[in-house]
Amino acid sequence: MDTISMWEFVALAAAAALVGFSKTAVSGANTVSLAVFAAVLPARESTGVLLPILIVGDTIAVLTYRRHAHWPTLWRLFPAVTGGVVAGTVFMLWADDGAVRVSIGSILLLMAGVTIWRRRHTPQEVTPEETASLKGRVKARSYGVLGGFTTMVANAGGPVMSLYLLSAGFRKLGFLGTSAWFFLIVNTSKVPFSVGLGLIDRDSLLLDALLVLFVLPGALIGKLCVDRIDQRVFERLVIGATVLGGLQLLLR
Template sequence: MDTLNITGNIWGLAALAAAAMLVGFSKTAVSGANTISLAVFAAVLPARESTGVLLPVLIAGDLLAVRTYRRHAHWPTLWRLFPAVAVGVVIGTGFLFWADDAVVRTSIGAILLFMAGVTLWRRRSAEKARTAVSPDPDGAGEAGEGDDGAPAGPARRGRAMARSYGVLGGFTTMVANAGGPVMSLYLISAGFRKLGFLGTSAWFFLIVNTAKVPFSVGLGLIDAKSLLLDAALLVFVIPGAFIGRACVHRINQRLFERLVLGATVLGGAQLLLS
């Protein structure tokens, strides 16, 4: 892998460092915001190899998120998702085995644009639901203050819904590390509030991303050179995670999601047109 060619490009390294910091922030504050990081990594590095470089960075963020929100996970939801996610990961692995860099680059761009559309639809749906049940405009009420972070009221969903989201999430996370918006959509539609949402997604991505490592190594996406670059980037994940933890209760969710959506659309369009 020729990823270390960017070591002579100070702007490329700075962009990757900022993207790594955003990973830490997104894991402890706004899940799914790291779609921006995905676009940055795919723009600075060869698109196919960028998924392997980004994966250890994401796992570091997952570890910090689990350390922060581990008590708020809803394990029945996780066990319902995992079998379908495994199917999606296997499908995504087959796709990466077949696809060259140009196809992966186009696919990442298309996935980013699709996820931006999904996220926009999710936000509007969640906003309507919140208006119907709560006057809280930012949906910042905590899931399960004193409970296990389970979704509120009658919002639990059936296995068919879990399977469809699980397969799509497994495929998108394997091909482009872009499972965040899919998982966000599922958890929001299932009625999770902020702490339950963050705790469940933290455990979900730690387990799924760790399980992806052997597949990525087998595909040649993770090797000694990529891990050397990761070692330089991991130090930026930690301050991002602490900033996210400090800001999670103060974030204007609506404005931040608009910025994330705009950056995601721009990143996806850049990858499609380049």
């Protein structure tokens, strides 16, 4: 806290507000928040500060969109995500800041490219129920492992899961409701791992106590904006935020 300047705190506060906005409007936009936190704080430690803020945003999103979740999709994802979280924990035992940034940035750009290609070469009329097929289960497991790994390593699972839900044909409310429950459960389960790695401690929680005050205004703005965002624009914003976050991590 003593080493953070006023302007750095302003940047962190704006990033915390963007977390709230992303949870209720454009999921994946909080990759910008991730980049801001990693720029102001050491990249590795920034993940521990950001996690409780994300959980607050997840809680608000669940309270807002809880009725729109598609639970069969969630149950298909959770086993693979667990494996990804364990792999991410092992990775964090030896990875330095540079390895974390390059790994996550590369994965985000790869996933964005795959999603854009799929949307240009496959039918757009896909329903969540179709993900129950063998091909759908394989895709769910692949995205689940990547989502678990990226969310554990850098709290960057949002873009990966956003791309999966878009590819599965989810509309705005189903998208937001399913992702809200997913990240509340996953992020909460990550807390013991982050504490064990020393990423969450007394100092990080003191900073969190100040920054969470900015999450609610961002979430309210997102709620007001979401109904005014066209579905096609919504999808482009999600993919654009993913690409931006990936580039920020690679170029920093």
